[in-house]
Amino acid sequence: MTHRSLRSLLLASTVLIMLASGAMIGTVAYRYATVAVAEVSSDLRREMTRRVIDHIRVRLEEATASLEEAAESLENGLFSTQDSEQIERVFLLEVTSNPSVTSMILGFEDGSMLGATEIGVPRIEGPGTPTQGPEPFGYVLKTDGPAPALFHKIPVDERGDAVGLTITVPGYDVRERSWYQAATKATPPSDTGALWSDIFALTTGDDMALPVSRWVNRPDGSRIALLSAHVFLSQLTPFLTHLHDDLPGLSFIIDQRGLLVANSLGESVIHRGMRDRGLSLKAARDSTSPLIAAAARMIATMDDALAPDGTRGALPATLSLNQDGDRYFVETTPLVLGRGLTWRVVTVVPESAYMAPLRIGNQRTVALIVASVLLMAGVMALVARHILRPLGELTESVRAVARGDYTRILDINRRDEIGELARSVNTMTLQLRHTQEALDRRLAEVSAAEARFDALFENAEIAIWNKDMSPLLVRFAQMRANGVTDLDAWLDAHPGAVRDLHDTMRVIHVNRATLTLFGAENETAFLENMDQILTKEVEGRIRDLLLAVWSGIGPFQGEISLRTLKGERLDVYVTLPVPHSIDGARSVPVTLLDVTGLRRTEERLRSNTLELERSNSDLDSFAYASAHDLREPLRNITSYTTLLSRRLADRLSDEEREFFSYVHGGALRMDDLVCDLLEFSRVGRAGDVPEPVALSEVVDAVRETFDEQLRACGGRLVFPPELPTVVGVRRDLDQLFSNLIANAIKYRSPEHAPVITLGARRDGPFWHLTLADNGIGLESGHGYEERIFRLFQRLHARSEHGGGTGIGLAICRKVVEHHGGRIWAVSPGPGLGTTFHFTLPLWPQS
Numbered sequence: 001m002t003h004r005s006l007r008s009l010l011l012a013s014t015v016l017i018m019l020a021s022g023a024m025i026g027t028v029a030y031r032y033a034t035v036a037v038a039e040v041s042s043d044l045r046r047e048m049t050r051r052v053i054d055h056i057r058v059r060l061e062e063a064t065a066s067l068e069e070a071a072e073s074l075e076n077g078l079f080s081t082q083d084s085e086q087i088e089r090v091f092l093l094e095v096t097s098n099p100s101v102t103s104m105i106l107g108f109e110d111g112s113m114l115g116a117t118e119i120g121v122p123r124i125e126g127p128g129t130p131t132q133g134p135e136p137f138g139y140v141l142k143t144d145g146p147a148p149a150l151f152h153k154i155p156v157d158e159r160g161d162a163v164g165l166t167i168t169v170p171g172y173d174v175r176e177r178s179w180y181q182a183a184t185k186a187t188p189p190s191d192t193g194a195l196w197s198d199i200f201a202l203t204t205g206d207d208m209a210l211p212v213s214r215w216v217n218r219p220d221g222s223r224i225a226l227l228s229a230h231v232f233l234s235q236l237t238p239f240l241t242h243l244h245d246d247l248p249g250l251s252f253i254i255d256q257r258g259l260l261v262a263n264s265l266g267e268s269v270i271h272r273g274m275r276d277r278g279l280s281l282k283a284a285r286d287s288t289s290p291l292i293a294a295a296a297r298m299i300a301t302m303d304d305a306l307a308p309d310g311t312r313g314a315l316p317a318t319l320s321l322n323q324d325g326d327r328y329f330v331e332t333t334p335l336v337l338g339r340g341l342t343w344r345v346v347t348v349v350p351e352s353a354y355m356a357p358l359r360i361g362n363q364r365t366v367a368l369i370v371a372s373v374l375l376m377a378g379v380m381a382l383v384a385r386h387i388l389r390p391l392g393e394l395t396e397s398v399r400a401v402a403r404g405d406y407t408r409i410l411d412i413n414r415r416d417e418i419g420e421l422a423r424s425v426n427t428m429t430l431q432l433r434h435t436q437e438a439l440d441r442r443l444a445e446v447s448a449a450e451a452r453f454d455a456l457f458e459n460a461e462i463a464i465w466n467k468d469m470s471p472l473l474v475r476f477a478q479m480r481a482n483g484v485t486d487l488d489a490w491l492d493a494h495p496g497a498v499r500d501l502h503d504t505m506r507v508i509h510v511n512r513a514t515l516t517l518f519g520a521e522n523e524t525a526f527l528e529n530m531d532q533i534l535t536k537e538v539e540g541r542i543r544d545l546l547l548a549v550w551s552g553i554g555p556f557q558g559e560i561s562l563r564t565l566k567g568e569r570l571d572v573y574v575t576l577p578v579p580h581s582i583d584g585a586r587s588v589p590v591t592l593l594d595v596t597g598l599r600r601t602e603e604r605l606r607s608n609t610l611e612l613e614r615s616n617s618d619l620d621s622f623a624y625a626s627a628h629d630l631r632e633p634l635r636n637i638t639s640y641t642t643l644l645s646r647r648l649a650d651r652l653s654d655e656e657r658e659f660f661s662y663v664h665g666g667a668l669r670m671d672d673l674v675c676d677l678l679e680f681s682r683v684g685r686a687g688d689v690p691e692p693v694a695l696s697e698v699v700d701a702v703r704e705t706f707d708e709q710l711r712a713c714g715g716r717l718v719f720p721p722e723l724p725t726v727v728g729v730r731r732d733l734d735q736l737f738s739n740l741i742a743n744a745i746k747y748r749s750p751e752h753a754p755v756i757t758l759g760a761r762r763d764g765p766f767w768h769l770t771l772a773d774n775g776i777g778l779e780s781g782h783g784y785e786e787r788i789f790r791l792f793q794r795l796h797a798r799s800e801h802g803g804g805t806g807i808g809l810a811i812c813r814k815v816v817e818h819h820g821g822r823i824w825a826v827s828p829g830p831g832l833g834t835t836f837h838f839t840l841p842l843w844p845q846s
Contacts, residue, residue, distance in 0.1 A: 045331035
């Protein structure tokens, strides 16, 4: 047997433990740090991409809005296409004040053009170009007649006066411009909307421009000219460059063809062919930047693989790129804006920007671990030397004990650890026996803990199932692979699939509360009779569960009706988490809370509600009788004030006549209020039997009532030729429509005649009706849409809009609610009218 030194063993063990612990800690720390850095870098790349997309979207949407505004001004005659000086001033002001539009051009069908461009466009160096002189405010672009014509680029000041030499290009024809041809060939035509077309080179060769165009039409639909706004690509680069002042990496933009639109490196995107007229966009894969070129080739390869039909740039992706031994993250996101414009925004960030500090930290950690190991090894060598010297005698004594010599007594007079060890050897047998007894007790405690854990599940007061839903997720994955995208529509087409999909799930374990709830003797009996507890009513909830699992939105919660094994109805509230992976779906806990008693309590509450409604009906009858009795003294007041006014007419002063007028007017208002209260109390009175009511007859009768008022104010009532038949009380429905139309006439706008429009559409078991007017409307944000339906509520002074009692719309609300519907009002704002929405139950035979 080979002799091994205990000292070497202690040192080697200490070093190995230190190295293993350090390596494990370092590995875990590095892994978590790597994950954290990856998440941070991903968020940063998405944020950079979002900022680029938001900037470009704002720029291009502002350009589209400017184009639409100018086109509408031309179509509405705010300025004439015959007045070239006015158009030059308007276009010059637009391109110099709007940073998103660098040029605006009006192209005519005879090939001529007129427009303006901002000073930001670089000048051409060549014959006819001024090298000195005042800085122009902008440039006016125009031709001297129909094509072919001489193109002029004239530098002008703020007043439109020329301040330098004019640049000319012969043989210009606007119809040959790519943006003009694209608008002419567009499908559908761009007569009614803006169209983005391919990037093109400027006539002067200064820059490349992205055009958005729109036809300017006459009222009869014929074309006047094509209006085009241009965004120069040179305007996009500064933002990308500035974005990476403080952020690592680079960003660039490519179009569907893989051509470079802009980049943060300041690299020119223009490819020059034969002379300056041969300008075109440079392919991204031909970029002078190796990163841009490599990223563009990778994106092209990805698009060819994912979109073999030629549809490119439609998929966002995060890619990894190795270049010159370094790794880069590539974030690519599509940008689609308007017709004809699809770009891709690409952000490239080096991995070293995030991982270099982490690697430095790891190197320092390794150095610290090595130093700690060396220090611990030295300390352990000294300790081992001190400990192992007196162990010879102890070794012999232990060997004697191993041979069965339990009579040998070691020297236990030492006061150090060796002496303690000797005393320990003497009691070793006893301690081993005690240790074994303690181990047996510990094992018993562990077993008891496991039993308590099982008891928690078994003795829970709430029913709990463990359900295996993994086969359902596998089935869903197969359906998606077969092209199913809308599960709801697919289930409509396959009615029996709901039960089939539900049968793929399996209950694997239930607790004792479940057995008690469903009246099962044991788990086997329950699992074998699962079909008995499902009712036909539960299929709808099963469908909801399937849709929740399909969409991944959870947890799923809902109330369902089941049956016990004895056939008794059971209302339970089910809750289960929606699994997102097959592993997580193998054991899904389903909790079932018995709410049968709660539903019975709700039934009693409904009974009490009906009793309260009967009490309210009695109260309405009392109000009706009381209001009826109030009218008699009011009529006496008005009659006698009228008689007194007539008899004492020659003896009353002006102030006394005014007092009589106040009394008389107050009595009349009180009478109106009592009358409206009578109408309010009549609504929904006992004895009113609902019957089918044709709304066309109701509207015809109400229209005759208000015909004279409508003619007096020039208004009109518009309603569809066929209106539905609803279930209701004819008198109450007459009152409903009368009050709504009277309200629309009363609160009409003084600026135009009232137009009241009635509409209807089917909404399940109801008809959804709308009555819209063009009156004074409601101010939003103050809750007026709700307040107008309250009793005695007015939003205006009594002297405005003919007065009123504030009960009319409250009657409308009561009529609708007594018919089982609801009513609400919507207004865009003051002066924009109001639309009243209300629902009435449909007549089933209609």
